[in-house]
Amino acid sequence: MIVAIDGPAASGKSTVARRVAQRLGFRYLDTGAMYRAIGVETLHRGVALDDVEGIIAVARSCRVTFDHLPGEAVYTAVRINGRDVTADIRTPEADLAVSPVSQIAEVRELMVAEQRRLASEADTVVEGRDIGTVVFPDAPVKVYLTATASERARRRLGDRVAAGHGSEIAAVAADIERRDRADAEREVSPLRPAEDALVIDTTEMSPDEVVDTIISLVRAVER
Ligand code: DC
DSSP states (O other): OEEEEEOSTTSSHHHHHHHHHHHHTOEEEEHHHHHHHHHHHHHHTTOOTTOHHHHHHHHHTOOEEEEOOTTOSSOSEEEETTEEOTTGGGSHHHHHHHHHHHTOHHHHHHHHHHHHHHHTSSOEEEEESSIIIIIOTTOSEEEEEEOOHHHHHHHHHHHHHHTTOOOOHHHHHHHHHHHHHHHHHOSSSOSOOOTTOEEEEOTTOOHHHHHHHHHHHHHHHHO
């Protein structure tokens, strides 16, 4: 079974998707980490972020993989061609690189094919922007998580501080707004809820309340 979880930046997708996967004994697939890894590799190779052909060549020559401990839902590392980029994909530089990379149709085709392959191996909770609309339009459970811009900025600032990166709320809010605009306005696979997705505003909800809501949707389709 596929559980599709989409939504804008810092809407709570990762926390919720991980917990749902752990509770159900499903795999967790973080598609944002795949686009981030391509962005980080683009920077690593010194390819300019406006060099579309160069970025496509990076994506074609790379394989993004996740390390999993046996039976564990959540990955312990993200690698690109074997190189560990788990920490690198969460930096402000990676946030900047991911938007141009994820706007390129050829890059998306490669990533989507790999996402479908990975999710064919096991029941999977898949998190991203286009999972319910493009990657798995037939997923039996689709949710779209949102929260107010200020709540999302507050959450992302918490992630940054926890990762040891000092940051300011205004800078975090500006980055989220920039990425949301890029994700929603791009021509290929723009961010939007699937018509059959349940839209959940998580602003006033705890992660576990959101998790419980999604698990009850899964139980309902299992019946
Ligand atoms: O979920 P995230 O913040 O790690 O995602 C980083 C970026 O990757 C996001 O701003 C847009 C892109 N992305 C995408 O285009 N499609 C996806 N399915 C997942 C992420």
